[in-house]
Amino acid sequence: MSSLQPQINIARLEKLLDDFAQIGKTKNGGVTRLTLTSLDKQARDLLIQISQSAGFKVQVDAIGNIFIRREGLKDLPVVMTGSHGDSQPKGGRYDGIYGVLAGLEVLLTLNDYNIQTNHPIELVMWTNEEGSRFAPAMMGSAVFTGKLDLDQAYAIKDQDGITVKQALEDIGYLGNAKIANQSIKAIIEAHIEQGPILEQQNQTIGIVKGAFAQRWYEVTLTGLAAHAGTTPVNMRQDAVVGLSESVTALNRLALHPDSKDIRLTVGMITVSPNSRNVVADHCFFTIDLRHYDSELLANFETLIYAQLSEIAEKLNLKLEIKKVLSMPSIHFDLNCITSVRKAAIKNNYSAIEMVSGAGHDACHLSSIAPTSMIFIPCIKGISHNEAESITTSWCKAGADVLLDTLLELSQ
Template sequence: MTSATIDDGRFRERFDEFSRIGATDAGGVNRPSLSDENREARDTLVEWFREAGLEVRIDEMGNIFGRREGRDPSAAPVVSGSHIDSQYNGGRYDGVVGVLSALEVVEALNDAGVETKRPIDVVAWSDEEGVRFQPDMLGSGVYTGVFDLEYAYDREDKDGNRFGDELERIGYKGDEPCSADDIHCYFELHVEQGPFLEQADLSVGVVEGVFGFSWMNVAFEGQANHAGPTPMNMRHDAFVATADVTKAVREITATEGTDLVGTVGSVDVWPNAINVIPERVEFTLDFRSYDNAVVDAAVERIENEIQWAADREGLEYELEEIMRVDADPFDDGCIETVANAAEDAGCEYTRLVSGAGHDANYLNKIAPTSMIFVPSVDGISHRESEYTEWDDIVTGADVLLRAIRERASE
């Protein structure tokens, strides 16, 4: 079999160039979905797709596909990619290494003159992070039928900008229908965003599935009053109730399941003044586990805690579950393909599940799917200090190359 190898220099040069788009002073990137920086990243990626000889398609959600044809153009493609939008002041590696690794795979096959039976599609999904337009994984969600197109277009950021309008503004509201094609299988390479691979001193994780999770928006409504003259027994403090619920999250995660994690991630306080009792607090809750029953139990318990906290402070409250995703085991065949590719590459690996959601969650609903993880130093992600050793990224890309080549030859 003709050898195909990752070109470390070309791969690194592209990563470094991409890292300059939306670069922050602290070494991260700021490319939230449909921002001007996100548009520049999209423009750069499309240019690279075309330079690699890929046929570029952009669908109604701004998902970008680059196709390398196979001997049988009617065969279902092997698809691989991730996303290029970032958190606000996020890391350089999250999502990007998956897209650029998939691009480097087709470049390596081109260099070696390898022709596969099946087409290979490299994809960059829109709005994976969900920090500007909620919920996350919006582009892959519409593509796989989880959300409808108009729902996605009507998502608004905090300034009232609609997703559909911003997509049109940056020039990436494509003509292709955003609906799933027949896909042979899907692979996604991603940084782990956790500590386990680094702790085990391993370069590759074979991902067997993804945690299920529940996201909730909560609001407590109390009464603003002067912080000095108002006696403690006459207060209706929305922030005290929020603090009680935050403490309850820690107690629930300690008792409901060994892998359960919970976070109060976003908090807005009104009027947010030093000498005024907080009248309203809006905050988010995030529970995750690989056991759906554990997530369900955590949600039930926190709903009770919210009600009790409101009653204690004499508050009104609002509670909405804005997203619920079940734990998602990946396809056994794709998992074994990745494991075999790691062995063929001569690298030690472990099998693990992902605590973070990925576009692979939704692709797994319509096609056989698995993921490849590479280590995150100190388990850090969604921060500017996010870092992965370059040798580990190249090793992961080599495993991806072997997995894609095997499945595209079927």
């Protein structure tokens, strides 16, 4: 290993980000690059061309995940990094691709400094993380970790009836590498935070210790339709009032200090008959609930049920609650987390431990290998949006920390 302290090349990294942002560029400076489209192919081709020019070995597996390998000195398990290259429709220019290109920049830096690691390092571009064209999201890593059967994945169709397998063939990325034939030492994914916490707390690096547990509920309140003019307010069974009191109360519960930054969202509402001069007899709404602490989440669920029951009873409404999703929290590997922390400290970046509120390929990957993530801030927390943006210093910080983390893990 060279005695010179290696430094990533921020100009090169920003050039890479800019080049990839041209592929599927939108009018408002974002990116639309749906998975397995010709635009996705362009991004894949460009990644492979740069990698092969730099002397890295490229393999594509049967679900289109691309593995770019920089050999180590010894025949040891690989250290992996990477993220996804696809975007949301009218998405941002950093979501996913930042982690891929920060990883590429690290490999190129290792070349620049002629650094030899003991473990091989593999940069991966995972297929279809967004799930916008083919559901579910995080498909490439799901197949890689055995959470989704390959043939099942192949059969999934987009809105035009094209299957995943057909789409892989169409762009020439139905690879022949065996799924998950590597022995893996550790996996580190760099990603923009997609939330406002780091920027608001003036922190540069998020040391990601895991991902939130998540529960989804569907709530229906049923009252009695009535004439808006003839029915006194105190004689109504108004489902909209039930909805409103429920959301107001749940939001207050979520903001209570005891709830410890629980994430509660009512994002979808349907009202029936939805007529301006008829008191509504039905309201349907969803609750998305997330927290790292499964016990706190379970306790909060009890609070939700009690609160909704109390309001429904008070307003003489019928209440139905269906729990439609329940996923446990994910706890990343302590050694990986420590490596990220040490790398942040070494580079003098302010850093906090945090938990991912969003799903990432790393969440699946953590089930088969020691994993952690590195978050950098994004401006105002805006993501899945053309306005998604980061600063040069954040961009550099993430790659610096990734470099030192991978160096430590691959020694």
